[in-house]
Amino acid sequence: MAGILKYLCGIDTPKVLVFGITGRQGKSRSRLMKGFGTEIVAGTTPGKGGQEVDGVPVYNNAAEAVSAHPEINSAVFFVPAGAIAKAAFDAMDAGISFLVLTADGVATQDSIKIKEKAYETGAMCLGPNTVGMLDTEGYLFGLIGGKASWAKKNYLPGKVGVISRSGGLSQLLAAFHCRPDLPGPRSDGSFGSLWGKNYPGLSAVLCVGGDPVPGITLLDAARAFEADPRTEVMAIYAETGTTQENDLARAIESGEIKKPVVVFLGGKFTEAGVAQSHAGAMIRNENETYQAKKKALEKAGAVVVDRPDSVFAATAEFLK
Amino acid sequence: MPALPEYKTRVLLENHGVPLAPASFHDVMPTVLPEPVVFLKAQIPGATSRAGKGLVRRASTPDEISYGLKELLAEKNCLGVLAAEAVNIIKEYYAACLLDFGDEENLPGGVLLFSPEGGTGIEGRTESLLKIHFSLLNPPSALDIGNELPDVPNVFALADFLQKMISTFIGYKLTVLETNPIAVLADGSHVAIDCRAEFEKSGVSKKNAHLFKVPVNAVDDSTPLEKMVETINAADPAGTGFFRASRQKAPEGTIAVATNLCGGGGKMLWEMATGGRKDIFTINESDTSGGLSAFKSYRILRAIMSQPEAQVLILTGSGMAFQNQYHLASAVWKALRESATPLPCLLRFGGTDQEKAMELMNTVAENLPVRVITFRPEIFPNAMVEHLSEIATDKRISQIFTPEQGELAFEVETPPARFIYHPEKNPNGKEPAFIKECPTGFLQWVDGRLIPNPDARCIGCLVCETISLLEGNGELTIELDLPEEVR
Numbered sequence: 001m002a003g004i005l006k007y008l009c010g011i012d013t014p015k016v017l018v019f020g021i022t023g024r025q026g027k028s029r030s031r032l033m034k035g036f037g038t039e040i041v042a043g044t045t046p047g048k049g050g051q052e053v054d055g056v057p058v059y060n061n062a063a064e065a066v067s068a069h070p071e072i073n074s075a076v077f078f079v080p081a082g083a084i085a086k087a088a089f090d091a092m093d094a095g096i097s098f099l100v101l102t103a104d105g106v107a108t109q110d111s112i113k114i115k116e117k118a119y120e121t122g123a124m125c126l127g128p129n130t131v132g133m134l135d136t137e138g139y140l141f142g143l144i145g146g147k148a149s150w151a152k153k154n155y156l157p158g159k160v161g162v163i164s165r166s167g168g169l170s171q172l173l174a175a176f177h178c179r180p181d182l183p184g185p186r187s188d189g190s191f192g193s194l195w196g197k198n199y200p201g202l203s204a205v206l207c208v209g210g211d212p213v214p215g216i217t218l219l220d221a222a223r224a225f226e227a228d229p230r231t232e233v234m235a236i237y238a239e240t241g242t243t244q245e246n247d248l249a250r251a252i253e254s255g256e257i258k259k260p261v262v263v264f265l266g267g268k269f270t271e272a273g274v275a276q277s278h279a280g281a282m283i284r285n286e287n288e289t290y291q292a293k294k295k296a297l298e299k300a301g302a303v304v305v306d307r308p309d310s311v312f313a314a315t316a317e318f319l320k
Numbered sequence: 321m322p323a324l325p326e327y328k329t330r331v332l333l334e335n336h337g338v339p340l341a342p343a344s345f346h347d348v349m350p351t352v353l354p355e356p357v358v359f360l361k362a363q364i365p366g367a368t369s370r371a372g373k374g375l376v377r378r379a380s381t382p383d384e385i386s387y388g389l390k391e392l393l394a395e396k397n398c399l400g401v402l403a404a405e406a407v408n409i410i411k412e413y414y415a416a417c418l419l420d421f422g423d424e425e426n427l428p429g430g431v432l433l434f435s436p437e438g439g440t441g442i443e444g445r446t447e448s449l450l451k452i453h454f455s456l457l458n459p460p461s462a463l464d465i466g467n468e469l470p471d472v473p474n475v476f477a478l479a480d481f482l483q484k485m486i487s488t489f490i491g492y493k494l495t496v497l498e499t500n501p502i503a504v505l506a507d508g509s510h511v512a513i514d515c516r517a518e519f520e521k522s523g524v525s526k527k528n529a530h531l532f533k534v535p536v537n538a539v540d541d542s543t544p545l546e547k548m549v550e551t552i553n554a555a556d557p558a559g560t561g562f563f564r565a566s567r568q569k570a571p572e573g574t575i576a577v578a579t580n581l582c583g584g585g586g587k588m589l590w591e592m593a594t595g596g597r598k599d600i601f602t603i604n605e606s607d608t609s610g611g612l613s614a615f616k617s618y619r620i621l622r623a624i625m626s627q628p629e630a631q632v633l634i635l636t637g638s639g640m641a642f643q644n645q646y647h648l649a650s651a652v653w654k655a656l657r658e659s660a661t662p663l664p665c666l667l668r669f670g671g672t673d674q675e676k677a678m679e680l681m682n683t684v685a686e687n688l689p690v691r692v693i694t695f696r697p698e699i700f701p702n703a704m705v706e707h708l709s710e711i712a713t714d715k716r717i718s719q720i721f722t723p724e725q726g727e728l729a730f731e732v733e734t735p736p737a738r739f740i741y742h743p744e745k746n747p748n749g750k751e752p753a754f755i756k757e758c759p760t761g762f763l764q765w766v767d768g769r770l771i772p773n774p775d776a777r778c779i780g781c782l783v784c785e786t787i788s789l790l791e792g793n794g795e796l797t798i799e800l801d802l803p804e805e806v807r
Contacts, residue, residue: 024777025611082522082525104610105522106522107520107522108419108493108495109456109490109493110493110523112419112422112430113456113457115427115428116428116429116455116457116458119427120457131642143642146642146671146672147672150672154640166584166585166588167583167584167638168609168637168639168640168641169640171638171640171642171671172585172638172639172697175640176698179698184698213421213422219424239588243423243424247424250424266588266589266591266592267591268592269591269596276584276587278584281584281588284421307592307700307702308589308592308639308700309698309700309702
C-alpha cells in the first residue's frame, strides 16, 4: 500500500537526498532514517563531493546528485537555519518535489521565499522547524523516534493520521495511539484502559512545524489523510497563531474533509502579541486566538479537546 | 521583534539608494555644532511618540542646538542624537513594508502600505491605506509600483523611491520598514524624513551584523539569572536553553513553581494545565529542547534551582522527547546532588530510555536531599499538578557540595567539561565499568589510564559519571563550569 506521500505529493516510494549528510546531525539522523527503512540514495554537502557516509555517496550539490541518481524525488535538510533557503532552492531547481526542512530559527523572509519557490516549482515543503514525518509503511524523514529501534517499537501501522504543529506532540500523539492498554479519561468520565490490547495504530504522522509560515499546512496534511485509505480518523495538535485552523475549519464545513477530526487545541491562556516558544503561535489578530479557532472548528464539526489525554478517548470513539 | 533606531535604519536605506533628508549623528557633544535650523531627535530604542515627550526638538540657533544636544544626550538609554537639517516640505506621504504571512487563498510575501495623506494618525486609518502585495522572490519594478499608485505628481519618481524601500526591506530580511513621512521637496524630489525598522535576529547575516548592533544595556531588562543562562548558552550553544523569570512575585497563598519545560509543546501543556489555576504561580518559563546535551540540562537546572522563592520544580516535556531521558535523568540527579538549594521535584520522563530514567531516579531517591516524584508520560501535567502541594516546601534545604579533588584526565571543549579521574578509588587499575557504557566510545581505558578516543566525540550525556557512581566506586567525576552566582 502506498504511504501518505502518495496523497501529499504523488510520491509512491521516497528516494531521499540528505542535505548536510556529513555533519553530526546529518550523519546520526540518516542512520535513524535508514534504520527505519527509508531509502537514502545520496547526500550533499558543498565541497565534500566524492566522500561517502555509511556507504551513501556525497555530492557537492543537488544537481550533481540528481544527475547521478535520477530516481531521487525527495530531500531532507540538516543544515543551519541561515543556509536553508539556498539549499532548498538548490533542491527545487534540481526537480526534487518533497522537502523536509528541520531547521529551527529560519528567518520569516526565507520561509516566505521558500514557499513562493515551492509554488513556482510545484514542490511541497514540510517545515521549517519540523521534526519531520513518519509513515508506518516504513519510511521517515527527520528525527521522529530518535533511534530506529525506538521508532519501530512505538509507531505501528493502523488507522489514525496525526498532524501537529509541535515536534514533541507529533511524537506523543502518534506513539500513544500505538500503545496497548493506554490509560486515560474515557468518554463516560471514568479513567482506565482506553482500548485494551487493540490499539488503533498509526497511518502516518506529519509535523507541519511551529513557524509562522509553514510550507505544508494543517489543511494540506488533512487533505492527504482524507485521501489515504488507511486513515479513518485524524488527531491534530493545533494552537494559536496563523490561519491554519481557520482554513481547516472551512474545509471541514464545506465537506472537503469528511473524515472525523479530533483537535487538541493549545493556547487557551495565550495572550495576544506575546512571543511564544513556537514563533507561529503568537496571536496577531482576533481570528488567531484560541477562542476564535475553537469556535470555528467546533462549528465545522471537529471535536476540540483542551486536554492532551482526551484526544485518545475521542479518536477511539470514532473507531468503535 | 527587535527594532532599530532611526539613525541605524537610515544606514540600511542609504545602502539601497533611498534618498534621505540630510542629518548628522552625535553620540557625544560635537566640537563643531550642526548648522541651524535642525531637528534634534533623541535615539532611544523602543521610544514612541518622541515629539510629545520632548525627545524631538526644533533648534534654530547655535545656543538652542548646544542646549538641546546636551539635554537629549543625557536622556536615559539615549544612544545619541540625530541632527536633521530642516527641509522645505511641499507634501508628505506615508509608506511601510510589512510581511504578509498568507493563508489558504493567498501566497505569503510582502505588502507595501502607502498613503498620499502622510502618516499623521495612521493607526486610525489603516483600512484606507493602499496595499500593494509583492513577491519577495520576484519583487516589483518601479514601473510595476508606479502603475499601482494613485494619481500623484511625479508618480514614477515616487515609485522609484518605494522600489528602493522594498529592496532595503528584502535585502536585510526586515519584518517592518517604515518611512514616515516621505517628503516631497520643492524640486519634486522625495526624501525620507523619519524611518524605523524591525528585524528578526535570525535574519541578520554575519556580514551585516554590525549594522544591527545596538548597545544592549540600553534596553536589556534581563534578570541576573537570565544573563547567566545566556552565558551558559553561549558556552554550549547546541539545542535550546531558554529561561525567563517572572517579573511578578508569587502572590500570597500560591505555590511558587519553578519549571523546566522541554519544548514548545511542553510549555503549552503546562500553560493549559495551570493557566486557569489561582493557587499555582509559575516563577519562571524555560525551554530546554532541540538536542541539547545533559551537560547543558544540568547547568540550566542549577540556574532554575537557585531561585530563592521557588517551592518546587516541575520538569516535563510534551511526553515524547528527543533528548534521551536517561541522560536527562543523570543531569537531574547531578543537579540535586550538587545544588546549594535543591528543590523537591515532579519529574515526567517520556521518550527514549524513559524506563532507565525512571529506574535511575527511583534507585537514588532515598539518598536525595529532597523528595522526588517521577511520572510516566501517560500522566500529563494536568494530573501532575495535583501533587504540587504534597511536596512543595516552605523551607528550602541548603547543602554544601564540595567537589572531590582528583586528577584532570582531560578537558572537552564541546560541550565544555572537565573529566576528573580519582585513581585512589580504583587501586587495582582495572577498567572501570563506565568505559563500556560510553555511548559513543569516546572514553577509552589504555594501559591503566583514562584517555579520550580521538576518533569519537563526547556528546555530554553524563552516563559515565552516573555509572561510575552507581556501579563503580566514583572513579570519575565531571566538572561543569557554572556562573559564580549559581555555584
